[in-house]
Amino acid sequence: MSRWADINPSRRLAIIAALMAVFALVRNLPAQAKPGEPTDPKARKTFAGAADWEKHGNKSAAIDDYRKANKQDDGHCPECLIRAYSLAVEIGDYKDAESIARDLLPLAQSDKERAGIHFRIAAALEREGTENKKDKFFLDSCDEYKIALSLNPELAEALYGLGESLSYLHQGDAARAEFAAFLKRAALDSPLRERAARYVQRPELARARMAPPFSLTTIDGRHISMDGLAGKVVLIDFWATWCGPCREALPHVRDIARKFQGQPFVVLSVSLDDDDAKWKDFVNKNEMTWLQYRDGKWTGPIATRFDVKAIPATFSIDADGVLEDQHVGDADIEGRLKKMISHAVEVQNNTQAPSIAPSVSSSGGSGASGIVN
Numbered sequence: 001m002s003r004w005a006d007i008n009p010s011r012r013l014a015i016i017a018a019l020m021a022v023f024a025l026v027r028n029l030p031a032q033a034k035p036g037e038p039t040d041p042k043a044r045k046t047f048a049g050a051a052d053w054e055k056h057g058n059k060s061a062a063i064d065d066y067r068k069a070n071k072q073d074d075g076h077c078p079e080c081l082i083r084a085y086s087l088a089v090e091i092g093d094y095k096d097a098e099s100i101a102r103d104l105l106p107l108a109q110s111d112k113e114r115a116g117i118h119f120r121i122a123a124a125l126e127r128e129g130t131e132n133k134k135d136k137f138f139l140d141s142c143d144e145y146k147i148a149l150s151l152n153p154e155l156a157e158a159l160y161g162l163g164e165s166l167s168y169l170h171q172g173d174a175a176r177a178e179f180a181a182f183l184k185r186a187a188l189d190s191p192l193r194e195r196a197a198r199y200v201q202r203p204e205l206a207r208a209r210m211a212p213p214f215s216l217t218t219i220d221g222r223h224i225s226m227d228g229l230a231g232k233v234v235l236i237d238f239w240a241t242w243c244g245p246c247r248e249a250l251p252h253v254r255d256i257a258r259k260f261q262g263q264p265f266v267v268l269s270v271s272l273d274d275d276d277a278k279w280k281d282f283v284n285k286n287e288m289t290w291l292q293y294r295d296g297k298w299t300g301p302i303a304t305r306f307d308v309k310a311i312p313a314t315f316s317i318d319a320d321g322v323l324e325d326q327h328v329g330d331a332d333i334e335g336r337l338k339k340m341i342s343h344a345v346e347v348q349n350n351t352q353a354p355s356i357a358p359s360v361s362s363s364g365g366s367g368a369s370g371i372v373n
């Protein structure tokens with residue numbers, strides 16, 4: 001074999017040029033596709049662009065590019081469509097979400113996958129119904145939930161969704177039956193069990209503007225959940241130590257917590273601080289003795305569920321769990337809270353008759369979370 005020094009100079013230049021061309025080609029290739037991602041080079045480039053749009057918060061552009069990447073991949077990119085669906089739900093474009101989910105159906109390779117897709121279609125239709133207030137969407141969503149269950153009887157969340165759609169159709173007894181079936185089939189640690197138990201007792205609540213379910217552990221180790229606070233008026237305050245207006249509102253929050261202490265009322269402050277030590281120090285120094293929880297940044301699970309975009313953001317929730325957002329600086333908030341608390345007391349007094357059979361307590365429960373978008 002000839003040494004490099006023995007090779008003709010012109011030949012060496014040709015070899016170097018060839019190697020440089022290969023290196024350039026490798027450098028410009030998109031990363032190798034993961035399972036479910038597009039394999040076509042153009043589609044992979046578009047997919048990477050969509051991911052970049054998503055990273056920078058332009059969800060509409062990301063949806064368009066994810067769908068474009070799927071088309072460039074001859075409609076063989078489930079990951080493109082799954083990401084597009086999730087983003088469409090996040091921005092509230094449920095009609096687009098439904099369309100995207102239907103595009104997924106030909107890519108399903110098993111009944112279980114098909115069931116999951118029909119569940120996505122049903123969920124999008126249900127949300128279209130709540131926006132457009134048309135029974136047709138709820139009727140169609142019921143059909144899709146039933147198809148999902150026929151393909152995968154273990155998909156308990158479809159029973160829950162079916163119960164919700166039936167409630168919107170004012171079919172209370174049928175809705176109650178689906179929520180009861182969900183409780184029998186769902187895992188014991190299902191985040192929706194607590195709310196489903198409430199809906200069995202009062203299926204009409206499923207069509208109210210309910211506060212999103214959640215569970216958390218407070219700064220002092222107490223485990224609470226949204227549905228576990230049933231029967232109490234709840235004031236949730238999103239804030240952060242670095243937020244000037246939040247610090248200005250703090251005395252008002254403290255006054256409200258003290259004024260209604262001992263009544264069926266709870267204040268929960270949810271911090272968006274990412275510095276745990278700084279948050280705890282601030283809470284202690286400012287005698288914030290009511291319920292405290294650190295969610296961590298804007299993408300925290302609780303802030304995300306309440307769609308918090310700016311702070312301070314305050315939400316008042318009645319004893320049934322129905323959501324009404326307010327700003328803590330609102331001069332009328334104490335008056336409204338007083339009326340809500342008085343109603344909660346009245347309801348408690350009217351439901352204190354002794355009972356032998358177990359029932360869903362107005363203040364019981366152990367944790368909940370919302371359906372995944």
